[in-house]
Amino acid sequence: MRPKVLLVEDDAHLVELVRYNLDKEGFDVVQTHDGEEALVLAQEEAPDLVVLDWMIANLSGIEVCRRLRRAPATAGIPIIMLTARAEESDRIRGLETGADDYVTKPFSPRELIARVRALLRRLRPALSGGNLDYGGIIMDTAAHKVTRDGLPVQLGPTEFRLLRHFLEHPGRVFSREQLLDAVWGRDVYVELRTVDVHIRRLRKAINGEDLPDMIRTVRSAGYALDSDATLRMAS
Incomplete structure (x- = not known):
């Protein structure tokens, strides 16, 4: 890209x-x-x-x-x-x-x-290339593998692309429309609520049962991958 x-x-x-x-x-x-x-x-x-x-x-x-x-x-x-x-x-x-x-x-x-x-x-x-690494999450883009704190994370194709986009822009807030364009493409019609569904799946995959939630929801703005959000535990 x-x-x-x-x-x-x-x-x-x-x-x-x-x-x-x-x-x-x-x-x-x-x-x-x-x-x-x-x-x-x-x-x-x-x-x-x-x-x-x-x-x-x-x-x-x-x-x-x-x-x-x-x-x-x-x-x-x-x-x-x-x-x-x-x-x-x-x-x-x-x-x-x-x-x-x-x-x-x-x-x-x-x-x-x-x-x-x-x-x-x-x-x-x-x-700059190579593995994507942020807040304990490591993505090997070539091998299509993800780990968090050394433990493997199983992701579907859409969740993988969504996490990759977040890892390429850590801390940055993206609206649902921007995520649709970046992950699904501008020529594909997808409802906005589809983003929320995949965000929930991504949260479940990377947070497990009791890890801090690294995906921050910004009211009226969108979502961000943010290591500063680790004080807030996943629900």
Whole structure:
């Protein structure tokens, strides 16, 4: 699966350059020059990372970053800010708003891609290949095997795909619609309540009889795989 990057930039020449290089390096790119549209795309497209320019139309990059961090469904998306502002105070402001990294213009595409890969390795290690490992759950994607705390977990095909999606984005909240798109596909009609059924099956499989429940339900938002939820025991 190719990692998806949301590129928010209004310089057409820079967009073309960055898109070309990200695509060549194995990334899918969704692009907009508009801050308000960026918020919508972040919800709908569920990108693995956002590259966000400071100066964009309608909403500033700083405000977009702030709103992404406030919304449960987008709070965990890694963000790299692009800006011509080189002052230390501006870098600090961007990082304090919630950006994970900061790239000053002008920059080379190789530098940006290196930053993207480094950030994904740090915050989304599942996208770097190999086993997926989070909170004691280990998934061997090649052998199609799952263990929790060293004990085997038996999963059906849909629960396996659902858990894989969560493991690739630990801590991130996904709505039922986003889970349908990611796990079942956009061209397949499945009712929303089907997601709840498979979430219950997944919970039963990975939690067993008395293990803490790692799947967090966020009211009016969706579900997340969250090791911080281990204080809440499975019902």
